[in-house]
Amino acid sequence: MVPGAPRVAGVHGGKVGVMGRRKSPTQDFVLAGSDVTRAAAWRSRSDLWHHFLSAGRSWAIVVRGADILTTGAGNETRAVRVPLASIERALGGPPGDRVVFLGADVDEFSVASVSGTTLPDVAAYFAWIAPDQRVLAAALGSAMGSGGGASSAPTGPRREDATDHTTWQPRRPGRLDDAVTAGRTRDALREATAGLAGQPEGDFVPLRTAGEFLGAFDIGLALPAVALAQWHDSAPFCSSCGAPTAPGEAGWLRTCTGCGRDHYPRTDPAMIVTVLDDSDRLLLAHASHWPERRYSLLAGFIEAGEGAEAAVRREVFEETRVSVGEVEYVASQPWPFPASLMLAYRARAISTDIQVDGVEVADARWFSREDLNAAIRSGEVHLPMGSSIAHALVRRWLDG
Numbered sequence: 001m002v003p004g005a006p007r008v009a010g011v012h013g014g015k016v017g018v019m020g021r022r023k024s025p026t027q028d029f030v031l032a033g034s035d036v037t038r039a040a041a042w043r044s045r046s047d048l049w050h051h052f053l054s055a056g057r058s059w060a061i062v063v064r065g066a067d068i069l070t071t072g073a074g075n076e077t078r079a080v081r082v083p084l085a086s087i088e089r090a091l092g093g094p095p096g097d098r099v100v101f102l103g104a105d106v107d108e109f110s111v112a113s114v115s116g117t118t119l120p121d122v123a124a125y126f127a128w129i130a131p132d133q134r135v136l137a138a139a140l141g142s143a144m145g146s147g148g149g150a151s152s153a154p155t156g157p158r159r160e161d162a163t164d165h166t167t168w169q170p171r172r173p174g175r176l177d178d179a180v181t182a183g184r185t186r187d188a189l190r191e192a193t194a195g196l197a198g199q200p201e202g203d204f205v206p207l208r209t210a211g212e213f214l215g216a217f218d219i220g221l222a223l224p225a226v227a228l229a230q231w232h233d234s235a236p237f238c239s240s241c242g243a244p245t246a247p248g249e250a251g252w253l254r255t256c257t258g259c260g261r262d263h264y265p266r267t268d269p270a271m272i273v274t275v276l277d278d279s280d281r282l283l284l285a286h287a288s289h290w291p292e293r294r295y296s297l298l299a300g301f302i303e304a305g306e307g308a309e310a311a312v313r314r315e316v317f318e319e320t321r322v323s324v325g326e327v328e329y330v331a332s333q334p335w336p337f338p339a340s341l342m343l344a345y346r347a348r349a350i351s352t353d354i355q356v357d358g359v360e361v362a363d364a365r366w367f368s369r370e371d372l373n374a375a376i377r378s379g380e381v382h383l384p385m386g387s388s389i390a391h392a393l394v395r396r397w398l399d400g
């Protein structure tokens with residue numbers, strides 16, 4: 001098997017239950033994607049919110065920009081789930097345009113078959129985007145108090161749900177050596193708790209770092225949620241005429257109030273590549289703006305009018321002056337920070353002399369497996385964060 005190739009390419013496991021925890025061909029990619037049925041056909045239904053509110057078993061995760069509200073720590077980290085009824089109670093009415101429909105506990109066949117009829121009595125999942133802190137605290141009071149039902153008194157968090165936000169840390173702290181990211185996490189936590197009368201039962205943490213520790217189902221909800229939250233924040237005005245835009249399609253569309261143009265969430269393709277030479281050595285680079293000693297695969301955005309394979313050859317040559325021949329697709333992973341889709345490739349180098357510009361790329365080297373393992377052990381090389389596709393690809397190559 002070639003390094004980096006999908007281990008079970010093209011093979012999907014059978015669907016196990018409607019929650020759909022299917023095995024993915026890219027399951028070692030932490031953020032590989034979603035098992036959640038998106039039920040896109042339901043997004044235009046005006047009864048969406050009220051139906052799932054009255055059914056009583058649907059809930060929302062809470063996101064703000066690229067951060068997600070979590071509780072627990074390490075491998076126990078999970079997204080805080082706020083029942084729709086708690087959101088309505090906290091707001092005194094329907095949530096308006098800051099709630100996005102993410103999907104439902106249903107299969108695609110059923111989604112297609114209920115067109116025009118009453119929605120089925122299943123659980124549905126939403127994202128609540130950046131609610132005011134006091135509103136959030138009010139919703140969490142009943143969401144995570146004992147029982148959580150409409151009639152239960154807001155008794156505050158259960159002990160097991162309460163989190164001391166100052167101690168949140170990942171399961172493998174050594175792998176999150178990015179000082180910038182750590183600083184962002186602390187800032188996000190401080191901001192999340194500022195101005196609150198009581199401690200909220202959760203902490204906003206960056207999905208790009210927390211992603212490694214969340215379960216697959218939470219990840220499947222959180223990826224589109226943070227992608228959409230950031231898009232809504234960045235698209236308040238029409239790019240054609242400048243008039244304000246208004247959300248629609250349960251959060252999956254913004255329509256211009258001036259010229260009527262529809263705007264959809266963006267996804268920007270980027271490529272990342274495992275470049276190997278004839279001795280099966282791996283090409284890794286250190287970008288000037290990265291933390292010291294971090295080395296990773298070469299990556300870059302695919303430019304307008306460019307094919308992904310051409311972008312692989314162009315970026316590798318631009319950054320290292322290494323020419324590559326054969327280029328082969330491996331897998332993809334969403335990276336919504338803010339809007340990337342990482343397309344992973346494997347490429348064979350046809351030259352090995354390296355020249356870096358010293359400005360954008362400070363260093364690039366060929367590593368044998370022994371070299372890289374030793375460099376990681378000695379601390380000479382730090383790999384990128386565990387949720388990144390770069391980390392998974394380098395690990396695959398190291399595992400042979």
Ligand SMILES: [Zn+2]
Pocket residue numbers: 238239240241242243256257258259260261
């Ligand atoms: Zn317009």
